[in-house]
Amino acid sequence: REVWSSFVVPAALGGFALMSARKTVRTMRELREARAAVAQLAANEERLRLARDLHDLLGHSLSLITLKSELAGRMLPGDPERAAGEVADIERVGRQSLVDVREAVSGYRRPTLAVELAGARTALAAAGIEADVPQAGPDGAVAGGPLAAGQESPLAWSLREAVTNVVRHSGASRCAVVLVRRPDGAVRLTVTDNGTGPAGAPEGNGLTGLRERLALAGGTLATAPGVRGGYTLHATVPAHPAPSPDAAPDLPRGGRP
Ligand SMILES: Nc1ncnc2c1ncn2[C@@H]1O[C@H](COP(=O)(O)OP(=O)(O)OP(=O)(O)O)[C@@H](O)[C@H]1O
Ligand SMILES: [Mg+2]
Structure with a gap:
């Protein structure tokens, strides 16, 4: 013991x-x-x-x-x-x-659709491309209403790059931008032109970056030849996008190792 x-x-x-x-x-x-x-x-x-x-x-x-x-x-x-x-x-x-x-x-x-829609009109006009671009309503409403938090930013970036590509690559004389809200609340942006269409070139930083932005929000990017020639880009963002660093990058700065 x-x-x-x-x-x-x-x-x-x-x-x-x-x-x-x-x-x-x-x-x-x-x-x-x-x-x-x-x-x-x-x-x-x-x-x-x-x-x-x-x-x-x-x-x-x-x-x-x-x-x-x-x-x-x-x-x-x-x-x-x-x-x-x-x-x-x-x-x-x-x-x-x-x-x-x-x-x-x-x-x-944080880009907004209202600003990018106006920017699309300006860029297409400067390139001599006849543009059919919708107007954002009061408070930035598009496609029949306001956008959910996190929906707007990826769509605005998509519009910006799509229009830049039309100006740089398409040789088109006409370009149309359409925003549609699906019954499930997802919003789809379509940018079409009547230019040369895809040349089979590999994706550059632009489309790769867009794919990443949309994936972060739970959305998708698709590009294809237009129905009557030209080029079509579809960017879709779900009704309730995943919170992403693109949608909310308000992280404290300078706290990195
Ligand atoms: N509207 C369009 N009409 C014709 N070709 C297009 C159109 N949009 C994109 N492309 C083709 O797709 C390719 C990839 O586009 P992407 O935006 O990824 O790269 P990029 O514009 O060439 O370069 P960057 O990295 O600076 O964006 C382009 O090089 C072009 O060949
Ligand atoms: Mg590009």
């Missing part, structure tokens, strides 16, 4: 204490590793988001600046006043791009 209380019990307790200390050390190490892995994943995700945002923002703005510079150059000899108008537009687009890039870098950029 003496031996138990004076030796075995403390020894056993010491053994348990040692074991649990070892276990704690191991758990803490595992926790640290897991946190590092999560931080790494978040950093990669953030890098991808920034790459997509910069591509889609600048691809569109620089295409517009190029188009308008060409227009201004052509108008300059015969119609300096209209050329000046185009130059004023170039300045505005340049300034807006600076704001956009700053917002993209800080993660606060």
